[in-house]
Amino acid sequence: MRRAIPRVFILISIFYLIFAFSLEERRMIGDERGWDPGSRALPIGTGVIMLATSIYLTLREKPAAESPEKLDEGSARLILLTIALTVFYILLFRTTGFILSTNALLFTLIYFNYRKGMEWHMVPGFGLGFVLSSGFVLLIYSLGRFITRSLVLYGKRSDLELFSGKLFTSGVTVVILALIFLATLFISGKITRSAEGKYIRISALTAPAVTEILYLVFKQIFLVRLAKGLITW
Amino acid sequence: MEELANGILQVLNLETILWIALGEVLGIILGALPGLTATMGIALMLPISFQLSKATGMALLLGVYCGAVSGASIPAILLGIPGNPNAIATVYDGHAMTQKGLAGQALGGAVVASFIGGIASLLLLVLFSPLIARFTLLFGPAEKATLALVGLTIIASVSAENLAKGVLTGSMGLALALLGTDPFTVALRIPFPDLLAKTPLTSGIKLIPALIGLFGISQALSDLERIREGYLSPQQIRIEKVFPPLRKIARMWRIIVESTGIGALIGAIPGTGASIAVFLSYERAKKITSSRRSKLERVGTGCLEGVMAPEVANNAVTGGALIPALSLGIPGDSSTAVLLGALLIKGVVPGNQLFTQELSLVYAIFFSLFLSNVFMLTFQLMGVRIFPKVLSVPMAMLIPVIIVLSLIGSYAIEGQAILSAIFDMGVALFLGIVGYFLKKGGYPIAPIVLGLILGGMLEENFRTAVKLAGGDYFVFFTKPIALAFIVLAFLSVGLTILRTGRNR
Numbered sequence: 001m002r003r004a005i006p007r008v009f010i011l012i013s014i015f016y017l018i019f020a021f022s023l024e025e026r027r028m029i030g031d032e033r034g035w036d037p038g039s040r041a042l043p044i045g046t047g048v049i050m051l052a053t054s055i056y057l058t059l060r061e062k063p064a065a066e067s068p069e070k071l072d073e074g075s076a077r078l079i080l081l082t083i084a085l086t087v088f089y090i091l092l093f094r095t096t097g098f099i100l101s102t103n104a105l106l107f108t109l110i111y112f113n114y115r116k117g118m119e120w121h122m123v124p125g126f127g128l129g130f131v132l133s134s135g136f137v138l139l140i141y142s143l144g145r146f147i148t149r150s151l152v153l154y155g156k157r158s159d160l161e162l163f164s165g166k167l168f169t170s171g172v173t174v175v176i177l178a179l180i181f182l183a184t185l186f187i188s189g190k191i192t193r194s195a196e197g198k199y200i201r202i203s204a205l206t207a208p209a210v211t212e213i214l215y216l217v218f219k220q221i222f223l224v225r226l227a228k229g230l231i232t233w
Numbered sequence: 234m235e236e237l238a239n240g241i242l243q244v245l246n247l248e249t250i251l252w253i254a255l256g257e258v259l260g261i262i263l264g265a266l267p268g269l270t271a272t273m274g275i276a277l278m279l280p281i282s283f284q285l286s287k288a289t290g291m292a293l294l295l296g297v298y299c300g301a302v303s304g305a306s307i308p309a310i311l312l313g314i315p316g317n318p319n320a321i322a323t324v325y326d327g328h329a330m331t332q333k334g335l336a337g338q339a340l341g342g343a344v345v346a347s348f349i350g351g352i353a354s355l356l357l358l359v360l361f362s363p364l365i366a367r368f369t370l371l372f373g374p375a376e377k378a379t380l381a382l383v384g385l386t387i388i389a390s391v392s393a394e395n396l397a398k399g400v401l402t403g404s405m406g407l408a409l410a411l412l413g414t415d416p417f418t419v420a421l422r423i424p425f426p427d428l429l430a431k432t433p434l435t436s437g438i439k440l441i442p443a444l445i446g447l448f449g450i451s452q453a454l455s456d457l458e459r460i461r462e463g464y465l466s467p468q469q470i471r472i473e474k475v476f477p478p479l480r481k482i483a484r485m486w487r488i489i490v491e492s493t494g495i496g497a498l499i500g501a502i503p504g505t506g507a508s509i510a511v512f513l514s515y516e517r518a519k520k521i522t523s524s525r526r527s528k529l530e531r532v533g534t535g536c537l538e539g540v541m542a543p544e545v546a547n548n549a550v551t552g553g554a555l556i557p558a559l560s561l562g563i564p565g566d567s568s569t570a571v572l573l574g575a576l577l578i579k580g581v582v583p584g585n586q587l588f589t590q591e592l593s594l595v596y597a598i599f600f601s602l603f604l605s606n607v608f609m610l611t612f613q614l615m616g617v618r619i620f621p622k623v624l625s626v627p628m629a630m631l632i633p634v635i636i637v638l639s640l641i642g643s644y645a646i647e648g649q650a651i652l653s654a655i656f657d658m659g660v661a662l663f664l665g666i667v668g669y670f671l672k673k674g675g676y677p678i679a680p681i682v683l684g685l686i687l688g689g690m691l692e693e694n695f696r697t698a699v700k701l702a703g704g705d706y707f708v709f710f711t712k713p714i715a716l717a718f719i720v721l722a723f724l725s726v727g728l729t730i731l732r733t734g735r736n737r
Contacts, residue, residue: 004674005670005671005674005676006401009401009405012405015424016408019424023420023422024420026415026417026418026420027417027418028417028418028696028700029417029418031700033703033704034704035699035700035702035703035704036417036696036699036700037695037696037699037700037706038696039415039417039418039420039422041695041696042407042411042691042692042695042696043408043411043422046404046407046408046411047408049400049404050401050404050405050408053397053400053401053404054401056397057397057398057401060397071458075457075458075460078457078460079454079457079458082454082457082632082633082636083454083662083666086636086640086662087662089640090640090655090658090659090662093644093655093658094651094655098641102637102641105633105636105637106633106634106637109632109633109636110629110630110633113457113460113628113629113630113632113633114627114629114630116460116629202630206630210634210637214637214638214641217281218641218645218648222281222284222645222648223648224644224645224648224649225648225649225651225654226641226644226648227651
């Protein structure tokens with residue numbers, strides 16, 4: 001790792017220098033005499049410093065400097081899984097929508113993190129949990145939307161501004177959904193007793209809860225336009 | 234006077250107070266969880282602060298900052314593992330006190346010390362930052378360009394064991410800052426312009442996604458390596474007699490005064506950070522208590538003195554680090570770099586302009602920091618038996634939540650334009666992965682942030698200064714303040730090279 005990084009930086013610096021030299025030289029408006037160092041000056045200077053330091057570091061790092069700490073296979077797999085899933089999450093965010101994609105990412109990561117790795121025999125449990133979790137998130141999302149809409153409608157009809165306020169609607173939604181969540185947690189705890197069941201239960205309940213909280217905070221309170229994707233309601 | 238009242242009123246409202254309280258609790262929790270840093274906590278809260286008013290947003294971030302710095306003492310005392318580098322020196326005496334059955338007093342002492350350090354450094358901040366900011370009135374483009382250079386070189390030289398690595402990551406930050414559009418000619422400055430001209434890259438790399446990626450996602454990926462170790466749960470530790478005897482604290486006045494001075498001074502030097510301050514104050518307290526005339530318990534034997542000294546110092550860093558950030562626009566440490574980023578995003582320019590045109594905001598920041606310290610004391614003392622339970626939260630659950638929060642936080646900045654927002658998520662992830670590998674290779678990531686923050690300032694002022702001087706590049710050597718900054722930059726680099734050579 002220690003030797004690879006400066007080598008990668010040499011490539012990046014060369015690419016950056018080519019990019020900097022290829023930039024069109026423009027000077028600021030009103031600089032008829034050409035006193036402005038120009039738009040390429042700093043990028044070229046930065047590229048030269050980057051290249052010089054990365055060459056220096058490549059020459060200086062010895063093979064012995066290689067980190068003795070090797071990452072175990074399980075952790076490496078988890079990190080790769082996290083990166084790969086996050087890339088997919090970003091790519092599919094617009095099409096799938098915030099609710100489903102966020103829940104899927106959270107469930108998958110929590111489940112495999114709890115299992116401390118990925119093995120083939122975990123697939124059936126993962127599949128079952130994924131379906132349950134997706135179902136649960138759809139349920140609490142739909143219920144949350146229903147509560148919010150009902151409160152806003154009631155507020156408008158009865159001229160009570162409080163009921164249509166975003167903080168009030170979000171607060172009531174959180175309280176009701178929290179009660180449902182706790183009830184589900186309690187009941188599912190009675191049903192599932194095996195270790196596998198416990199992992200599925202925790203992951204399948206945590207992911208929807210976090211997804212819904214993020215939805216309430218960013219969409220309902222801060223009015224961020226979260227992609228709807230497959231969920232049209 | 235009117236500005237002071239305005240500033241206080243901007244904070245003394247229910248909404249802001251609730252945000253500070255929330256920030257404080259979140260900060261304590263994040264600080265208490267080993268591996269999660271104060272910088273990460275502030276970076277994760279940036280998107281939320283962005284949605285609030287300037288004063289309320291800053292108050293929230295300051296709450297997280299104070300909470301995370303003091304919360305780090307909880308695992309240091311109970312488990313012997315510092316929550317983050319701020320509490321490295323607290324481990325020695327703090328954990329020894331737990332083993333002696335004095336965990337309550339150690340936790341209480343750490344909280345009281347944090348409060349004293351925080352308030353004392355706030356006073357220094359109130360006293361010195363306006364004076365330094367007034368000094369910036371003398372700054373023209375040449376001085377500002379060389380000041381940016383000082384900021385870059387100082388942090389590059391002290392944030393790493395290796396100067397070259399700091400310079401490399403600092404220049405990487407600069408390179409990223411220069412992407413987008415030329416500030417003077419509006420000409421595109423992106424690779425493959427034919428292909429990327431219609432992408433959000435034309436607006437450059439935004440600071441918030443970059444900060445979230447570098448401090449949030451990269452840290453979460455690093456923490457994944459430890460997930461197989463399971464989670465840390467303190468054994469059944471009885472926590473009694475939380476508040477340390479006042480008479481004992483009074484006897485420690487010298488340790489408290491010196492630790493405050495060390496913390497605030499080290500904090501005010503860009504790039505140094507709390508980890509240096511806590512060791513210096515701990516060593517100083519060791520010297521004070523080992524003198525024959527001293528009536529205090531000897532530091533190193535598991536006593537309150539050994540907990541108070543580093544805890545006063547690490548919270549004194551908070552106010553100290555804000556002095557150069559608010560008055561010069563140069564952050565004292567990586568946490569204040571993120572705080573500075575939050576100000577810049579809101580269009581607030583640090584320096585004299587901030588202290589003249591937005592004085593009420595400055596007072597609001599001061600008052601928020603005061604309230605944050607008060608809340609920290611109250612919450613930590615009240616929750617001294619509750620917060621340690623945070624250590625039982627499994628990392629398996631926490632890491633995915635942090636990753637998703639980082640992504641959605643990055644998205645929320647451009648929350649109305651979906652494509653730009655998705656691009657920002659990509660930036661956060663990309664820089665998170667880069668930050669993770671850089672950390673693994675022993676490269677510091679704070680200089681990247683400095684490069685990103687100071688890149689614009691450096692370019693604009695460098696080009697303006699040369700243009701105003703009729704194309705004379707020696708203009709930086711003809712102005713006394715600029716020359717002094719250049720000497721300072723060379724000194725910081727030269728001293729680091731000398732120090733590294735001597736260590737070898």
